[in-house]
Each structure stands twice: as structure tokens, then as C-alpha cells.
Amino acid sequence: MFSLHQFKHLTSAGFARRLSTSTRSPRILVTGSLGQLGSTMVNTLRSKYGQENVIASDIKKPTLAQRSTGPFVYADVLNYRSLDQIVVDYGIDWVVHFSAILSAAGERNPALGLNVNINGFQNILEVAKAHKLRLLSPSTMGAFGPSTPKDDTPDLTIMRPNTIYGISKVHMELLGEYYCEKYGVDFRSLRYPGIISADSPPGGGTTDYAVDIFHAALEHNRYTCFLKAETRLPMAFIDDCITGTVQLLEAPAESLTQRTYNVHACAFSPEELAQEIRRQHSKDFVIDYAPDFRQDIADTWPRTMADVAARKDWGWNPLFGTSEIVRSMLDKLAPVYKNAAIASQSQPTSAELPPAAVTAN
Numbered sequence: 001m002f003s004l005h006q007f008k009h010l011t012s013a014g015f016a017r018r019l020s021t022s023t024r025s026p027r028i029l030v031t032g033s034l035g036q037l038g039s040t041m042v043n044t045l046r047s048k049y050g051q052e053n054v055i056a057s058d059i060k061k062p063t064l065a066q067r068s069t070g071p072f073v074y075a076d077v078l079n080y081r082s083l084d085q086i087v088v089d090y091g092i093d094w095v096v097h098f099s100a101i102l103s104a105a106g107e108r109n110p111a112l113g114l115n116v117n118i119n120g121f122q123n124i125l126e127v128a129k130a131h132k133l134r135l136l137s138p139s140t141m142g143a144f145g146p147s148t149p150k151d152d153t154p155d156l157t158i159m160r161p162n163t164i165y166g167i168s169k170v171h172m173e174l175l176g177e178y179y180c181e182k183y184g185v186d187f188r189s190l191r192y193p194g195i196i197s198a199d200s201p202p203g204g205g206t207t208d209y210a211v212d213i214f215h216a217a218l219e220h221n222r223y224t225c226f227l228k229a230e231t232r233l234p235m236a237f238i239d240d241c242i243t244g245t246v247q248l249l250e251a252p253a254e255s256l257t258q259r260t261y262n263v264h265a266c267a268f269s270p271e272e273l274a275q276e277i278r279r280q281h282s283k284d285f286v287i288d289y290a291p292d293f294r295q296d297i298a299d300t301w302p303r304t305m306a307d308v309a310a311r312k313d314w315g316w317n318p319l320f321g322t323s324e325i326v327r328s329m330l331d332k333l334a335p336v337y338k339n340a341a342i343a344s345q346s347q348p349t350s351a352e353l354p355p356a357a358v359t360a361n
């Protein structure tokens, strides 16, 4: 006869063995999934792992279209108990932690930035520790600071950022690595450059200009930039960003020689980007400059980052340079603006509407 203790041990060991030998797909929670990067990430993961295995979450309300692609739950990363419950209810194995307050938004509201980026991350780490989850939480080139070497910035270098965003991301990197070493939490991170995407609006970063400029070019053929003409920063296209993030998420732990990696794709200044837009879109495109507080942030960031380890350890291999990014952004956004222009032209003017219709509005 087995004792109760032996029975519990045998059943849990057998259960664990069954799980580990099965080919069951991991169940993945994405926090902050309604931000600039989240929806592309969720769609990519769902196409790989199945719709039901990827749980999107945020504190914002999803649109009907966003809800229709798979499970969505409300998850405030400041609430440990609700995170814990979601992980238990959905049987989560991996977390992609995208909830954050970005650089410009963090300087506008430092208390919020500290709370979400530090306390929110702490909650996620604790949940990952309690349930033995794999945790991918991106860092940023903003984790570097004014005393960091600006060109070919290596993975390991001086890190003394002077923004709330940068400070909270250095905290995140170090705490993640601490929990990895001390408690075995499978923490992974990559320092993104500015990410350019046509799918969703940027969420309050210092490189947002490199998205806004395409909308302005297509709508007005002119743009006023909040950074100076010559401010060169590292950038990457969303496709490379998401492909690379999934590669790091899936990499065998043995292949990782470090837990936080630089990733770099290309670098350009606002003037260089404007020139490429003139070449591919309209030679009459006009850019002027009205630098604001974001210039001070950008001045502390690298111009280029060295990403040798990411390429070697898990295959980071970006395909989009400046020219390809501009081509893709114009290809994706031009039809949207064209259709909007046609729709507005086909709207009857008030002079053409019958009097009842005019007064009804």
C-alpha cells in the first residue's frame, strides 16, 4: 500500500512527466497586448501556437476586431493576485511582458513610469517564480545613458541612464538576471531600438517621430519633427522585431550565454529618413524641426548597437534596412490614406444634402 505522501509524489511526478513528454503547445500570456507591439506579437504567436493558446491582456478595452482573434483578459500588472489567477486559470507556461510606460510618457509622469515599470515587473517576476514560467520582457536602448559609448555600443558597458524609463529598464534587466540565477526563473530580454510599425500607433516613445512622419507625409506631404535633423538613432522594423523576439522566446536555454541582448537593424536621422521618403514617395515632401524635451532623451542614447551575441546565440538576423522600412510603411499606409480620401470625397457636402438630413446631424 502507498502512503498518502507517496501517492501524491507519484501522481505529481507522473503528471509532470506526461506534460514534459507531450508535444503540448505552450500557453502564452501577453501583457500590454493592445500597445504598439502587442497586437502583431499576439497574431504571430497565435499563428504558430494556436488561437486558444495565446491569451492577450491589457487594461484598455479591445476593439471588436481585437477580441475576435482569440482570448482576451483584463490584466493590470500592478495587481499580483489577478496575474496569479490568470496564470492558474489559463495554465500559462510563458509570459511575454509588454506592459510598460515608455520614455516620453515616463518623463511626463515619472510616478506612473516607476509604478508600472518597476512594481508591475516585480509582480510579473514573482508570478513567474511561483509558477516556473518562462518570461520574456523587452528592454531598450534607453537603458544606456549619456556616459555610454555611442557607437557600436556593446552588451556590457557603462549603464547610467538619466530617464525614468532607462532607470526602470536597467532595474528590470538586473532583477530578471538575479531571479534567473537565484531562483531559476527563465528570464530573457532584448534591448530594442526604436520600432517602426504601420499596424498600431506608437505609445509615447522618443522614436515615435519615425512612425508619425509616414502618416504626415501621406496626409499633408509635410512634417514637423520633435528631434533635430541630425539625431541618428538605432531603429528596426516591426517584422524583424517580432521575428527576433519569438526566436529568443523559443531558443533552448543552453544556447543563451547571457540573459539580456542588444539587437540592432539600422540607424538613421530624421533628415536621412526624410530624404528616403522624398526618394520613394514625393520629392516635394517637406520636413521642419521643432525639437522638444524628447531631444534631451535622444541625446543620451546610442547611435548604433553591437549585437554580435544575439546573432550568434539565437540567430538574430534583421532583413529590413532604412530603404526597406520606408517601402513597407508606404506600401501599407498609402492605400489607407487613399481610401480615406475617396470616402471623404464621396461624402455629400451639406449643400448637397436635403434640409432634413442637414438638421438631423
Ligand SMILES: NC(=O)c1ccc[n+]([C@@H]2O[C@H](COP(=O)([O-])OP(=O)(O)OC[C@H]3O[C@@H](n4cnc5c(N)ncnc54)[C@H](O)[C@@H]3O)[C@@H](O)[C@H]2O)c1
Residues within 6 Å of the ligand: 031, 032, 033, 034, 035, 036, 037, 038, 058, 059, 060, 075, 076, 077, 078, 097, 098, 099, 100, 101, 102, 116, 120, 137, 138, 139, 140, 141, 191, 192, 193, 194, 195, 196, 201, 202, 203, 204, 205, 207
Ligand atoms: N515601441 C518601441 O519602439 C519600443 C522600443 C524599445 C522597447 N520597447 C519595449 O517594448 C514593450 C512594448 O512596447 P510598446 O511600444 O508596445 O508599448 P505601448 O506603450 O505601445 O504599449 C504598452 C501597453 O501597456 C499597457 N499598460 C500600461 N499600464 C498597464 C498596467 N498597469 N497593466 C497592464 N498593462 C498596462 C498599455 O495600456 C499599453 O497598451 C515595452 O516593454 C517597451 O519598453 C518598445
